[in-house]
Amino acid sequence: xxxTTLSLIAAAAALAAVTGFAAATAPGxxxxxAKAAARLPVERSSLLCPAPSTSDLAETAYTSYTPSSKxxxxxxxxxxxxxxxxxxxxxGSGKGxxxxxxxxxxxxxxxxPVAGESSGAESPALVGSADGNLAPGWTVQQTTEVAAGTxxxxxxxxxxxxxxxxxxxxxxxxxxRSDYIHLTNPDDSAAVVDVQLYGANGAIKSDVGEGIQVQxxxxxxxxxxxxxxxxxxxxxxxxxARSGRxxxxxxxxxxxxxxxxxxxxxxxAGTVVLPxxxxxxxxxxxxxxxxxxxxxxxxxxxxxxxGRITPAGHESLHxxxxxxxxxxxxxxxxGEAGSLVLTPTGDSAxxxxxxxxxxxxxxxxxxxxxxxxxxxxxxxxxxxxxxxGSTLSLTAPGAAxxxxxxxxxxxxxxxxxxxxxxVKGGTTMSVRPPVPAGLKGSYALTVExxxxxxxxxxxxLDVSDADVPGVPMFTVQTLPDDRGxxxxxxxxxxxxxxxx
Numbered sequence: 001x002x003x004t005t006l007s008l009i010a011a012a013a014a015l016a017a018v019t020g021f022a023a024a025t026a027p028g029x030x031x032x033x034a035k036a037a038a039r040l041p042v043e044r045s046s047l048l049c050p051a052p053s054t055s056d057l058a059e060t061a062y063t064s065y066t067p068s069s070k071x072x073x074x075x076x077x078x079x080x081x082x083x084x085x086x087x088x089x090x091x092g093s094g095k096g097x098x099x100x101x102x103x104x105x106x107x108x109x110x111x112x113p114v115a116g117e118s119s120g121a122e123s124p125a126l127v128g129s130a131d132g133n134l135a136p137g138w139t140v141q142q143t144t145e146v147a148a149g150t151x152x153x154x155x156x157x158x159x160x161x162x163x164x165x166x167x168x169x170x171x172x173x174x175x176x177r178s179d180y181i182h183l184t185n186p187d188d189s190a191a192v193v194d195v196q197l198y199g200a201n202g203a204i205k206s207d208v209g210e211g212i213q214v215q216x217x218x219x220x221x222x223x224x225x226x227x228x229x230x231x232x233x234x235x236x237x238x239x240x241a242r243s244g245r246x247x248x249x250x251x252x253x254x255x256x257x258x259x260x261x262x263x264x265x266x267x268x269a270g271t272v273v274l275p276x277x278x279x280x281x282x283x284x285x286x287x288x289x290x291x292x293x294x295x296x297x298x299x300x301x302x303x304x305x306x307g308r309i310t311p312a313g314h315e316s317l318h319x320x321x322x323x324x325x326x327x328x329x330x331x332x333x334x335g336e337a338g339s340l341v342l343t344p345t346g347d348s349a350x351x352x353x354x355x356x357x358x359x360x361x362x363x364x365x366x367x368x369x370x371x372x373x374x375x376x377x378x379x380x381x382x383x384x385x386x387x388x389g390s391t392l393s394l395t396a397p398g399a400a401x402x403x404x405x406x407x408x409x410x411x412x413x414x415x416x417x418x419x420x421x422x423v424k425g426g427t428t429m430s431v432r433p434p435v436p437a438g439l440k441g442s443y444a445l446t447v448e449x450x451x452x453x454x455x456x457x458x459x460x461l462d463v464s465d466a467d468v469p470g471v472p473m474f475t476v477q478t479l480p481d482d483r484g485x486x487x488x489x490x491x492x493x494x495x496x497x498x499x500x
Contacts, residue, residue, distance in 0.1 A: 037487040037488060037489045038487070038488050039378075039485040039486070039487060039488075040071060040485060040486060040488050041069045041070075041071055041072040041133075041135070041136035041484060041485055041486075042135050042136050042483075042484055042485065042486055043131060043132065043135055044129065044130070044131045044135050045129065045130045045131075045135040045136070045138045045161070045484075046127075046128070046129045046161055046162055046186055047080070047127075047128045047129075047130075047138060047139075047140050047159040047160065047161060047247075048083070048125065048126065048127050048128070048159055048160060048161070048162060048184045048186055048246075048247035049062070049080070049125060049126040049127075049128075049140060049142045049157075049159035049184075050125050050142075050157065050182035050184060050219065050247070050249050050251065050261075051123060051124055051125045051182060051219055051221070052118070052123050052142060052144040052155070053121060053123070053144050053146055053151075053155065053251075054121050055120075055121055055146045055148075055149055055151070055152075056120050056121050057146055057147045057148055057149065058119065058120060058121060058123070058144050058145070058146050059117070059119055059144065059145045060117060060118045060119070060123055060142060060143065060144040060145075061115060061116075061117050061142075061143045061144075061384060061442075062080065062104055062105055062115065062116045062117065062118075062126070062140060062141070062142055062143075063113055063114070063115045063140065063141045063143070063383040063384035063411065063442055063444070064078070064080065064105045064107045064113065064114045064115075064128075064138070064139070064140045064383065065107075065112075065113040065114075065138075065139050065140075065381060065383040065408060065444035066078070066107060066110045066111075066130065066133070066134045066135070066136070066137055066138045066139070067110060067111065067136075067137045067379065067381055067406075067408075067444075067446045067484075068110040068111045068133075069110065069133065069136040069137060069484060069485075072110070072132070072133040072135070072136050073132050073133045074133065075132050075133060076110075076130065076131050076132020076133040076134035076135060077130070077131060077132065077134060078105075078106070078107045078128065078129065078130030078131070078134040078135075078138065079103040079105070079106050079107075079128055079129070079130075080103055080104050080105040080106075080116075080126050080127070080128030080140060080159075081102070081103045081104060081126060081127060081128065082104070082124045082125075082126060082127075083124055083125040083126060083127045083184055083185075083186070083217050083218055083219050084124050084125075084217060084218060084219075103128075104116045104118065104126055105128070105140070107130070107134055107138075109133075109134070110133055110134060111408060111409065111416070112408070112409055113383055113408055113409070113410070113411045113441075113442065113443060113444050114411060115384075115411040115441060115442060124219070125182065125184045125218075125219035126159070127184065127186045127217065128140065128159070129186075135484075136482075136484035136485065137379060137381055137446075137482040137484035138482075138484075139158065139159075139381040139382065139383050139444065139482065140158070140159040140383065141156065141157075141158055141159070141382065141383040141384040141477065142156070142157050142158075142159055143155070143156045143384050143461065143475070144156075145463065145473070146259070147468055148468070150178060150253045150254070150255055150259070151178070151251070151252075151253025151254070151258060151259030152258055152259070152468065152471075153258030153259055153260065153366045153367075153468075153471065153473050153474075154260070154366070154461065154462075154463055154473040154474055154475045155251070155259060155260050155261055155475060156260065156261065156368075156384075156461055156475030156476075156477055157249055157261035157263060157477070158263065158382070158477050159247075160247045160248075160249065160263070160264075161247065162184075162185075162186050162187075162245040162246055162247050163241075163245060163246075163247070163248075164240065164241040164245050164246075165239070165240050165241070166237075166238070166239040166240075166248045166264040167236065167237070167238055167264060167265045167267075167268065167289065167291070167352040168181070168236065168237035168238075168239070168248075168250050168262055168264055168265065168354070168371075169236045169265055169287040169288055169289045169324065169352050169353055169354045169371075170234070170236075170252075170262055170285075170287040170354035170355070170356055170369055170371070171197075171224055171235050171236065171237045171250050171252065171262060172224070172232070172233055172234060172235060172252065173197070173224050173225040173227070173228050173231050173232050173235060174231050174232065174233045175231050176254055176255045176256065177225075177252060177253065177254050177255075178223065178225070178252075178253045179223070179224045179225070179250055179251070179252045179253070179262075180221040180222060180223055180224070180250065180251045181195060181221070181222050181224060181237060181239065181248060181249075181250050182219060182220075182221050182248065182249050182250070182251060183212065183214045183219065183220045183221075183222070183239070183246045183247075183248055184214070184218075184219040184220075184246055184247045184248075185214040185215065185216060185217065185218055185219070185244060185245075185246050186217065186245075186247070187216060187217075187244055187245065188216050188217070189216055189244060190213055190214065190215050190216060190243075190244060191213075191214040191241055191243060191244025191245060191246050192211055192212070192213060192214075192241065192242040192243045192244065193211075193212045193213075193214055193239060193240065193241050193242065193246055194209060194210050194211065194212070194239070194240050194241075194242060195209035195210075195212060195222060195227065195237065195238075195239055196209060196237070196238045196240075197209070197224065197227055197228060197232075197235045197236070197237055197238075198235060198236040198237075198238065198289060198322060198323065198324050199228075199232040199234075199235050199323070199324055200232065200234070200323060200324055200325075200326075201323060202322050202323050203322060204227065204228045204232075204235070206227040206228060208226060208227050209222070209227045211242070214244070214246055221251075224237065224250075233326070234285075234287050234324055234326035235324055236287070236289035236324045236352070237250065238291070239264075248264060249261050249262070249263055249264070250262040250263075252367075252369070254367060256363075256365060257358055257365050257366065257367040258365065258366040258367050258471070258473075259367070260367060260368045260369055260475050261369070261475075262354065262369040262371070263369070263371050263478070264371065265352040265353060265354055265371040265372045266352070266371065266372045266373050266374050266480070267350075267352070268289075268290065268291055268292075268349075268350035268351055268352045269350050269351070269372070270343075270344045270348060270350055270351075271341070271342065271343050271344065271397070272288075272298075272341070272342040272351055272352075272353045272372045273339060273340075273341055273342075273372065273373065273375075273395060273397050273456045274286075274339060274340040274341075274342075274353060274354070274355050274370045274371070274372055274373070275339040275370070275373065275393050275394075275395040275428065275456040275457055275458045275478065275479075276337070276339060276370055276391075276393035276395075276428075276430075276457070276458030276459070276460060276476055276478070277302075277332070277333050277337060277338050277339060277340065277355065277357055277370065277393075278333070278337060278357065278359060278391070278460055278474070278476075279333055279335055279336050279337040279338075279430065280333075280335070280359055280472075281331060281332070281333050281357050281358065281359055282331055282358055282359060282360065282361060282365075283328065283330060283331065283356075283357075283358040284328075284329040284330065284331070284332050284333070284340075284355055284356070284357055284358070285326060285327070285328050285329065285355065285356040286300070286317070286326065286327050286329060286340065286353065286354075286355055287324060287325070287326045287353065287354055287355075287356070288317060288319045288324075288325050288326075288342070288351045288352070288353040289319065289323075289324050289325070289351060289352050289353070290319045290320075290321055290322075290349045290350065290351045290352075291322070291350075291352070292321060292349040292350065293321055293349075294321055294347070294348075294349040295318065295319060295320050295321050295348075295349060296317075296318070296319040296321075296344070296348045296349040296350070296351045297316065297317075297318055297319075297344065297345045297346060297348045298316060298317045298318075298319065298342045298343065298344060298345065298348060298351065299315070299316055299342070299343045299344075299345055300314050300315060300316060300317050300327075300340070300342060301340070301341045301342075301343070302332055302333070302338045302339070302340060302341070303338055303339045303340075303341050303395050303396075303397060303426055303427055303428045304333075304336050304338045304427065304428060305336050305337065305338070305427055305428060305429065305430070306427060307424075307426045307427055308341065308426045308427075309338075311329055311332050314327055314329055314332075316345065317342070319349075319351055321349065337391075337393060337428060337430035338428045339393065339395040339397075339428045339456065340355060341395075341397045352372060353371075353372045354369055354370065354371040354372065355369065355370040355371075356368075356369055357369070357370060357476065359472040359474060360470075360471060360472045364470040364471045364472070365471075366471055366472050366473055366474060368460075368474055368475050368476045369476070370458060370476050370478065371478065373456060373458070373478035373479070373480045374456075374480035374481055375449075375454040375455060375456050375480070375481065376403060376447045376448070376449055376455050376456065376457050376479050376480070376481060377449060377480070377481025378448065378449060378481060378484075378485065379446060379447070379448045379449075379481065379482055379484060380446070380447045380448075380457060380479035380480055380481055380482055381444055381445065381446045381447075381479075381482055382444065382445050382459045382477050382479055383442070383444040384442050384444075384461065385407070385433065385442055385443050385444065385445055385459065385461070386442055386461070386463070387435055387439055389461055389462040389463050389464075390432070390433055390445070390459060390460070390461055390462075391430060391431070391432060391433075391459070391460040391462070392405065392430070392431050392432070392433040392445065392447075392457065392458075392459055393428055393429070393430050393457060393458045393459075393460065394421060394423045394428070394429045394430075394431075394447075394455055394456075394457050395423065395427070395428045395429075395455065395456045395457070396423040396424065396425050396426070396427065396452070396453050396454070396455050396456075397425075397426065397453075397454070397456065398425060398426075398453040398454060399425045399452055399453030400422060400423060400424050400425045400452050400453060401422070401423050401425075401449065401451070401452035401453040401454060401455040402420060402421070402422045402423075402449075402450040402451045402452050402455075403420070403421055403423070403447050403448060403449055403450055403455050403457075404418060404419075404420050404447070404448045404450050405418065405419050405420070405421060405433060405434060405445060405446070405447050405448075406418045406434075406445070406446045406448075407433060407434040407435055407436045407443055407444075407445055408436065408443050408444040408445070408446065409436055409443065410436050410438075410439045410440045410441040410442065410443045411440070411441030411442050411443070412440035412441035413438060413439070413440035413441065414436035414437060414438045414439040414440055414441075414443065415436055415437040415438055416436055417434040417435065417436055417437060418434070419433075419434045420450065422452070423455055425453060433445050433459075445459060447479055456478075456479075457478070457479035458476050458477060458478045458479055459476070459477050459479065460474055460475070460476050461474060461475050461476075461477070462474040
């Protein structure tokens with residue numbers, strides 16, 4: 001191997017440690033070096049929060065948390081500020097340095113959550129970055145309470161990292177829905193984004209969704225009903241960035257069922273897990289989409305507290321290529337919390353999927369969304385838990401798995417508490433999570449895989465609001481692996497000699 005190749009390997013390893021977005025391996029590796037690769041903490045993370053609401057009655061809480069990570073150093077910095085910045089070159093070209101507003105949140109150290117808040121319809125989208133020991137596993141929860149109007153209820157979303165490709169099964173252009181896709185650009189140059197809808201009969205033609213420009217350090221909301229002349233109850237939204245990168249999330253508001261954020265589904269996969277359907281769900285709708293050239297045939301099962309159950313009348317789901325499939329499962333949980341597991345039958349194509357979950361009856365209904373998610377893996381975190389109202393759902397779709405759950409200190413005080421749970425294979429465990437001793441304020445939950453089969457998780461936050469009596473205001477956030485570490489290959493040779 002020549003010096004040029006060795007230098008490239010060293011550069012790739014360094015880049016992986018800084019970005020945390022890739023695992024570097026040397027050309028021609030046979031896999032032995034991957035086995036010896038070290039897991040190192042990422043050194044920089046970016047998160048973006050969409051504009052929380054258009055309601056003057058909206059009250060939004062932001063909670064930031066970074067779990068402690070071995071090997072992440074002794075210092076770091078993080079800040080979450082308004083996405084809108086005045087460019088100093090005066091031309092709006094995105095080439096000048098931005099002048100940021102005072103940060104909404106400024107975390108100081110790992111292990112200590114920090115909270116902030118905003119009110120009304122003028123709250124902007126937020127852009128944030130963290131480096132050093134504040135970067136690995138950095139999590140920000142945005143929680144909004146809206147007391148009245150279309151979309152009233154509890155709206156929760158985990159602020160997300162920028163990317164270039166997103167799938168949103170479960171969106172809608174129906175007359176009773178007002179769904180907006182929020183596109184936020186964190187960078188100094190404009191992003192160009194395409195938005196494509198897929199209905200029950202395939203792609204919905206629209207020129208409006210092509211080439212949407214998202215200026216530097218800005219956010220653009222797009223009303224999905226403007227992309228089609230014919231309303232459709234169930235659609236799948238595909239967001240792709242031609243240039244640049246964005247964060248994307250759908251704010252779904254229903255005239256009767258309240259509203260919540262619909263986050264992107266996990267990448268299309270053969271087996272799909274949607275964890276954390278509340279035990280008192282009165283209506284559950286499954287929406288699925290396969291982007292490939294082949295159809296998908298899926299077995300539909302509910303992982304209940306005692307094992308997998310096949311819903312009567314909904315044993316399977318056929319998803320045609322490029323078309324959105326939807327099925328109403330009713331009160332599928334029958335009074336017991338559960339998770340939906342979709343498994344392929346035969347040569348089934350990968351799918352993206354999401355659930356719309358409704359609680360309550362009549363005029364006192366509220367809805368939330370559960371997208372397909374990744375397993376908790378090495379570590380997953382969710383912020384903004386309260387002393388009352390948080391429920392943790394853990395699902396082991398295959399073999400039994402054991403996880404360690406840590407409740408952090410509170411935003412205003414409290415001592416961390418840790419508890420271990422073993423989830424039996426094929427079941428869902430729904431528990432009140434541990435609460436920090438002497439809790440003041442809100443706190444974060446960190447879930448770490450200890451042993452056994454893969455575990456998937458979600459957190460339901462339920463609040464009672466005197467301004468909306470009788471309405472079960474809730475939101476559900478999934479718990480995917482935080483990807484706070486990156487694989488860096490072991491160096492068989494000291495490359496420093498090449499610089500002599």
